[in-house]
Amino acid sequence: MAACIALTLGGCEREKRDFTGPQPPGGPAPPLVGLQPGTPSPVPPDPRGARYENNAYHIGQGQNLFRWMNCNGCHANGGGDAGPALMDGEWRYGGDIDHIYASIDQGRPNGMPSFRGKIPPEQIWQLAAYVRSLSGNIRKDAVPSRSEGMSATPPLTRRESEPPKGGDPAPNQEPQR
Amino acid sequence: MRQGAGRVARALLLVAGASFMPVLAQEAGVQEKGEWPMPAHDLASTRYSPLDEITAANAGKLKVAFTFSTGVDRGQEAAPIVVDSTMYIVSPYPNIVYALDLTREGAPVKWSFRPQPDAAAQGVACCDVVNRGAVVAGGKLFFNTLDGQTIALDVATGKQAWRTKLGDINRGETMTMAPLVVKDKVLVGNSGGEFGVRGWLTALDTATGKLVWRAYSTGPDKDVLIGPSFKPFYASDKGKDLGMTTWPPEAWKTGGGSVWGWISYDPESNLVFYGTANPGPWNAEQRPGDNKWTAGIFARDVDTGEARWFYQFSPHDLYDYDAINENVLVDLPIDGTTRKVIVRPERNGYVYVIDRASGEVLSADPFSPVNSTLGIDLETGRPRYNPDKQPRMGKVVRDICPTAPGAKDWNPSAWSPDTGLLYIPHANLCMDWESMQANYIAGTPYVGAEVRMYAGPGGHRGVLTAWDPVRRRIAWEIKEDLPVWSGTVVTRGGVVFYGTMDGWFKAVDAKDGKPLWKFKTGSGIIGQPVSYRGPDGHQYVAVLSGVGGWAGAIVAGNLDPRDGTAAKGMVNATTDLKQKTQPGGTLYVFALP
Numbered sequence: 143m144a145a146c147i148a149l150t151l152g153g154c155e156r157e158k159r160d161f162t163g164p165q166p167p168g169g170p171a172p173p174l175v176g177l178q179p180g181t182p183s184p185v186p187p188d189p190r191g192a193r194y195e196n197n198a199y200h201i202g203q204g205q206n207l208f209r210w211m212n213c214n215g216c217h218a219n220g221g222g223d224a225g226p227a228l229m230d231g232e233w234r235y236g237g238d239i240d241h242i243y244a245s246i247d248q249g250r251p252n253g254m255p256s257f258r259g260k261i262p263p264e265q266i267w268q269l270a271a272y273v274r275s276l277s278g279n280i281r282k283d284a285v286p287s288r289s290e291g292m293s294a295t296p297p298l299t300r301r302e303s304e305p306p307k308g309g310d311p312a313p314n315q316e317p318q319r
Numbered sequence: 320m321r322q323g324a325g326r327v328a329r330a331l332l333l334v335a336g337a338s339f340m341p342v343l344a345q346e347a348g349v350q351e352k353g354e355w356p357m358p359a360h361d362l363a364s365t366r367y368s369p370l371d372e373i374t375a376a377n378a379g380k381l382k383v384a385f386t387f388s389t390g391v392d393r394g395q396e397a398a399p400i401v402v403d404s405t406m407y408i409v410s411p412y413p414n415i416v417y418a419l420d421l422t423r424e425g426a427p428v429k430w431s432f433r434p435q436p437d438a439a440a441q442g443v444a445c446c447d448v449v450n451r452g453a454v455v456a457g458g459k460l461f462f463n464t465l466d467g468q469t470i471a472l473d474v475a476t477g478k479q480a481w482r483t484k485l486g487d488i489n490r491g492e493t494m495t496m497a498p499l500v501v502k503d504k505v506l507v508g509n510s511g512g513e514f515g516v517r518g519w520l521t522a523l524d525t526a527t528g529k530l531v532w533r534a535y536s537t538g539p540d541k542d543v544l545i546g547p548s549f550k551p552f553y554a555s556d557k558g559k560d561l562g563m564t565t566w567p568p569e570a571w572k573t574g575g576g577s578v579w580g581w582i583s584y585d586p587e588s589n590l591v592f593y594g595t596a597n598p599g600p601w602n603a604e605q606r607p608g609d610n611k612w613t614a615g616i617f618a619r620d621v622d623t624g625e626a627r628w629f630y631q632f633s634p635h636d637l638y639d640y641d642a643i644n645e646n647v648l649v650d651l652p653i654d655g656t657t658r659k660v661i662v663r664p665e666r667n668g669y670v671y672v673i674d675r676a677s678g679e680v681l682s683a684d685p686f687s688p689v690n691s692t693l694g695i696d697l698e699t700g701r702p703r704y705n706p707d708k709q710p711r712m713g714k715v716v717r718d719i720c721p722t723a724p725g726a727k728d729w730n731p732s733a734w735s736p737d738t739g740l741l742y743i744p745h746a747n748l749c750m751d752w753e754s755m756q757a758n759y760i761a762g763t764p765y766v767g768a769e770v771r772m773y774a775g776p777g778g779h780r781g782v783l784t785a786w787d788p789v790r791r792r793i794a795w796e797i798k799e800d801l802p803v804w805s806g807t808v809v810t811r812g813g814v815v816f817y818g819t820m821d822g823w824f825k826a827v828d829a830k831d832g833k834p835l836w837k838f839k840t841g842s843g844i845i846g847q848p849v850s851y852r853g854p855d856g857h858q859y860v861a862v863l864s865g866v867g868g869w870a871g872a873i874v875a876g877n878l879d880p881r882d883g884t885a886a887k888g889m890v891n892a893t894t895d896l897k898q899k900t901q902p903g904g905t906l907y908v909f910a911l912p
Contacts, residue, residue, distance in 0.1 A: 209755070215513070215764020216442065221882020221890055223872065224444055224764075229879050253442020255762055292715045292753050292769050294883035294891070 171248070172240040191239035194271040198284040204272025205286050207265055211257070219295045220276035224253065229276045229295070230304055237277065237306025242270040278303040353852025358398035358452040358497045359731065360808075360849070362584040363648040366733035368850035371812040372858035377911060378814050378826040378835040384859060384910040385426050387419060392902035393875050394867015396729075397452035398497070398806070398847035399906060400460075401861075404854040405429060405474065407455060408863065408906060412441055412448035412465040418477060419906075422854045426908070430477030440466035440488045443762060445513040446869035446886075447876065449495050451729070452847065456500035457525060463494035469507050469523060481528035485509070485521060489762045492516050499582040501591060501621045504531060508578025512596040512641060513887075515765035518576035518613070520593060522624060532624035536576030536595040536612050537562045543612060544624045551628045552678040553700040555609060565608040573759050574606065575599035576613035580643025580729055583661070585675060590618045590627060592648070592661060592675065596641035597633075600757035601723070602767030604712055609634040614642045616663070618678060628678035632665050634701055637710055638691055638752070639723035639768075640666045645731040647741065651789055653681060662788045664732055664743045666725025667702065669695060672788050684791045686784050687726035687745060688776050691719050710754045710768070720749040722772045723887060724869050731847065733809040738829050740785045740794050742815045746802035746870070747775040747782050748892050770888030780892060783807070783817055785832060795832040801896070804870040805862070806847035816860055818844025820871060821899040824862055824907065840864035842903025843871055843896070857910055865904040866896070875902055 173185055194200045208214055216222075220229030231237070235245045246266050249256030257266060275285045278301035285298040353370050360366050373381065389395065393411035400407040406419040406426065414436055418429040441448050444465060453462035459480055460472045467486020472479055485507065486492035491514025499506045504522040512518070518536035523529065534544040539560050551557055558564070563571050576595040583592045598606055598613040615631035633640045647662045651672065660681065663671040668689035672681045683695035692702040708719045720726075727745035734741050750772040757767025774780045781799035786792075805818035813829045820843040826836040843866025850860045867875030872886035873893050883891030 210758055212758060212760055212763035212765070215766050218878075218885040218887075218890075219769075219882050221879040221885025222876055223878070223886050224442060224446075224876070226877065227879035227882070227885070229882060232877070249439075251438050253439055253444075255439075255442060292751060292771065292884070294769070294771050295881055 171244050172236065172238070174236055174241070187238065188240050190267060191243070194267040195239045195274050196281045196284050197271070200268045201271050201275055201280070201284055202286050203265070204268035204270070205289070207261070207269050208272055211261065211269070213269065219289065221295065228273050229301070231277060231307045233306045239270045239274050242273050243267060246270060277301070277306070279305065353858070355399070355401045355849045355851045356456065357400065357454040357499065358847055359581060359583070359645065362499070362501070362586070364581060364583045364645045364731070365647060366731060366806065366808050367735055368808060368810040370810055370850055370852055370858040373810060373814055373850070373860065373911060374812040375814055375828045375830070375835055380911055381826065381836050381838070381860070381909045382912050383838070384908045386908070387417070387426065387906040389417070389863070389865070389904040389906065390415065392865060392904045394447040394449045394871055395846045395863035395865030395904055396449040396868055397863060398849050399861040399863065400453050400455055401849070401851040402455040402474070406861070407453055407460055409450045409453050409462050410904065411450055411867065412436060412444070414450055414462070414464045416453065416460065416462060416472065416477070418474070432472055432477045432479070434464045434468065434470055434482070436464040436466035436468065437488060440493055443488050443491045443511065443514055444493050444495070445510070447867040447872055449868055451495060452497040454498050454500050459525065461498045461500060461505045461525070463496060463498060463507055465493050465495065467492050467494050467509065469494070469498065469505065469528065471525070471528060483523055483528040483530070490516060491762055491765070496579045499584065499591070500525060501584045504621060506582050506591065508593070510577050510579035512575040512577045512599055513764050513766050514762070515573035515599045515759050516575060516577055517572055518578050518595055520578045522621070534617070534619060534624045534626065535562070536578065537566070537571035537574040539563055543626065544619070545626045548620070549626045549628070552630065555634065555699065555701065556611070556629050556631065561609070561611040565611045566606060567608070570606050573599060573765060574610060574613060578643065580641070581645040581731060583646040583648050584621060585648055588676060589621055590675070591621045592616060592618050592646040594642040594644060594646070596643050597636050597639045600765045600767040601639050602712065602754040602757050603635060603637045603710060604754060605757060605767060607635070610636065614640055616642060616646065616673070618675065630673060630678045630680065630700060632667055632671070632702070637704065638719065640725055642666065643729060644727060647732070647734045648675060649734060653789065662734065662741055664727050664741065664745070664786070666721070666727060667692060668721045668726035670741070670786055670788060682791055686743060686786055686793065687747060687782065688720045689726065691721065710752050712754045712756065715751055715753045717751045718749050719752055720775050721746070722748045722750040723770055724889070728804070728869065730804055730845065731806045733807040733815065735809040735829055737811060737813065739789060740787055740829065742807045742809055742829070743784045743786055744803040744805055744807050744817050745782055745784065747777065747779055748772045748802065749775045750888055766887070769884050771883040771891035772888045773892050781819070783815070783827070783832070797827065797832050801893070801899070802870045804845040804868055808848045808850055808860070810850050812858070816848040816850070816862070818846065818848065818862055818864070820845065820866055820896065822864060824848070824864070838907070838909070840907050841905050842866045843874070843900040845871055853910070859908050859910045861906065861908045863904070863906050866900050866902060871896065873897060874900060
């Protein structure tokens with residue numbers, strides 16, 4: 143009898159179809175390009191992003207995390223170092239909060255480490271919200287009015303908006319053979 | 320005609336005399352054939368070319384002989400290497416090696432080699448993805464990759480002989496230095512002083528790539544290869560396990576002291592001399608103590624790696640004064656006797672003359688404006704730190720000179736035995752500094768300081784200084800608008816070559832600095848010029864053009880000039896560089912028509 147039930151259940155598993163497909167771990171993975179074959183079908187943004195990117199608490203937490211996780215070691219106060227500048231409108235991997243979340247979560251091939259599993263998703267969203275603020279693209283009444291370090295950049299409250307426009311090509315491709 | 324002029328110039332320059340002869344223990348070919356087998360030209364690191372076809376009288380006629388694109392437009396710090404009518408160059412990451420056939424018109428590619436390093440290594444390279452060059456010895460070419468491999472190639476075919484993985488990017492280790500080959504060993508070291516690595520110098524067997532010895536820069540004596548034959552000159556370097564006890568507990572494990580600069584070798588004593596980089600993190604309040612054996616110079620037996628002496632330029636370094644600069648081995652007349660010394664233009668702004676047998680500092684004099692220290696105490700060997708310029712957490716200390724990259728960074732000087740002068744390419748910058756708490760997270764930066772730099776006294780940002788180490792003074796200097804980030808080469812013909820960050824390649828008279836010639840290359844020059852005799856018997860001068868490195872990061876990395884702290888504060892001093900040059904990666908070779 144038990145063997146019979148096991149066989150039946152096993153048979154059910156064999157027939158199971160997953161219509162939604164596996165969900166990617168760790169958060170959104172928005173497309174990096176707008177070019178699509180056939181009729182373009184816009185991908186709606188992850189609704190979580192909006193909750194973080196205009197919220198003063200989350201942006202402030204992101205500002206702290208930006209130092210605590212050593213993001214500033216590679217991106218300075220947004221002007222860049224070993225990593226690219228984050229205060230301009232040029233983005234290799236997309237400048238929307240979904241894209242920034244994905245870059246921090248997944249890492250990127252030319253040196254950006256993957257923070258997946260190292261910090262919880264909420265903190266990645268907070269970091270992404272703060273990074274968005276560096277290029278002046280979120281509400282001025284939500285951004286911190288002062289930084290912890292020396293004042294070496296225009297304050298976030300007075301930063302001009304630089305909408306993401308792509309265009310910073312990965313600078314170091316292998317040359318042609 | 321040309322040769323006649325060369326003899327006249329040489330006769331004039333030989334006045335300084337033969338007592339300055341450097342230690343030149345080369346394969347005979349280097350001198351006779353006019354080759355350039357290693358970035359420093361010779362084991363004494365003179366960067367002196369014995370060729371004299373190009374002279375102060377005819378240098379104005381120099382013309383481009385050929386050019387070659389490396390295909391990579393990041394900072395080109397490598398020296399072209401010339402052996403047996405072939406030129407070898409290494410590009411920045413992805414570290415492509417090209418062999419160019421100098422016997423054929425236009426120097427076509429003989430072979431190229433792509434090591435395919437891990438692209439993620441770019442994320443743990445502090446100051447651009449540079450490589451400082453290869454070395455050719457015994458039919459093999461040796462070079463390092465950004466992701467921490469040492470590779471040997473057969474020079475005839477470009478086929479790989481061996482590769483040895485030494486560094487781990489997940490611990491922040493990269494490799495950017497040029498190896499040195501001594502006898503049957505190739506010596507290599509790691510980079511990553513801004514990522515909390517533990518520095519080391521490693522000797523590999525040139526035949527197999529097998530590790531022969533490794534000497535760490537921190538930790539217990541057995542790891543540092545300190546034993547009974549270790550006889551440092553100064554008292555503060557004597558004691559057991561100072562590489563642990565001069566640190567807070569465990570801090571030596573992430574304490575830096577990487578070995579990313581230059582190594583010299585003295586065949587008479589069988590010693591190699593090399594420097595160790597800054598301690599980590601930059602925030603000195605997190606590491607009370609002298610932080611041995613960082614920011615100093617080691618003398619080691621090349622066969623065993625055993626340390627013989629150590630001298631610390633910057634005990635408990637406060638300002639990221641890596642001590643990895645070149646060690647020029649010369650014999651100098653000092654106080655009436657000939658002394659075997661190391662002449663060493665140091666990042667902290669002083670030229671040191673050090674007895675290379677004992678490690679005693681004979682003199683230390685500033686060659687550039689210095690206020691971070693108030694002199695070097697020759698009794699103890701220690702610098703007198705300026706209390707007014709001491710960094711503190713939560714406080715911005717202003718107008719510190721020199722800056723974190725130093726009065727002079729890695730870019731090497733050249734020594735002429737004819738003039739008795741050391742030609743030092745360097746910066747003239749000062750900085751504001753604020754220390755802050757650094758968190759160690761493996762594979763991420765470990766710095767703990769915010770810096771912004773700007774032009775030093777006089778407003779110019781770069782200098783070529785001709786330094787007289789016997790009279791202990793500047794013989795002449797040339798001020799440049801931008802930091803001088805190229806190396807120099809000096810020739811028997813009495814000409815000094817260097818490049819500027821806006822792309823000018825310049826020749827000046829070794830006697831007095833008089834400008835002789837200049838040529839505008841496609842991008843800023845931060846590479847090491849060399850001079851060699853071609854298969855046609857004529858003298859050539861070669862340099863890679865392509866801005867980058869720490870000073871050129873704003874262009875190579877497309878950084879934002881509105882953030883003065885970008886590139887660890889260098890962007891504040893180079894906000895105009897994007898208007899003056901663009902990224903590039905081209906070899907230029909010059910000769911007389």
